Amino acid sequence: GKITLTMIKPDAVKNGHIGNILADITTAGFGIKALKLTQLSRRDAELFYSVHKERPFFGELVDFMISGPIVAAILEKNNAIEEFRNLIGATNPQEAAEGTIRQKYAESIAANAIHGSDSDENAIIEANFHFSGREVY
Ligand code: GTP
Numbered sequence: 001g002k003i004t005l006t007m008i009k010p011d012a013v014k015n016g017h018i019g020n021i022l023a024d025i026t027t028a029g030f031g032i033k034a035l036k037l038t039q040l041s042r043r044d045a046e047l048f049y050s051v052h053k054e055r056p057f058f059g060e061l062v063d064f065m066i067s068g069p070i071v072a073a074i075l076e077k078n079n080a081i082e083e084f085r086n087l088i089g090a091t092n093p094q095e096a097a098e099g100t101i102r103q104k105y106a107e108s109i110a111a112n113a114i115h116g117s118d119s120d121e122n123a124i125i126e127a128n129f130h131f132s133g134r135e136v137y
């Protein structure tokens with residue numbers, strides 16, 4: 001597929017990394033189809049991460065994702081899902097490869113700087129979750 005949905009998470013926004021992360025994303029050849037600074041409500045975060053609702057860290061994940069503003073974006077590139085997950089690195093920043101966004105900017109497995117969709121199907125669901133038609137170029 002050609003699109004993925006990303007969120008620059010509250011830790012990376014607070015730590016001043018929006019500009020550097022967007023620069024890494026565009027340098028890696030992704031186009032930006034939609035972009036905004038926003039804040040999730042508890043209900044939003046619970047819905048977005050509902051696939052993880054049985055996991056032991058679900059409460060922590062939701063609390064973290066509503067702890068401050070995020071940047072949501074729809075990104076475009078051939079093979080977007082896999083290419084973007086390679087760019088951001090492993091979920092746990094201690095396991096993330098050198099030069100990846102999580103290795104450079106994440107603090108911990110919970111505060112891991114950035115989200116990337118895990119399938120073409122979820123990319124579309126997540127893009128529609130964050131953006132209305134008029135917000136997408
Ligand atoms: P996303 O791109 O954010 O979906 O990350 P991922 O696909 O690499 O990981 P996954 O979908 O398995 O988990 C979703 C998010 O839950 C992760 O990005 C972490 O922020 C959080 N998470 C995963 N494992 C843990 C954990 O053990 N503890 C806590 N507190 N959070 C976790």
Ligand code: MG
Pocket residue numbers: 116117118
């Ligand atoms: Mg995931």
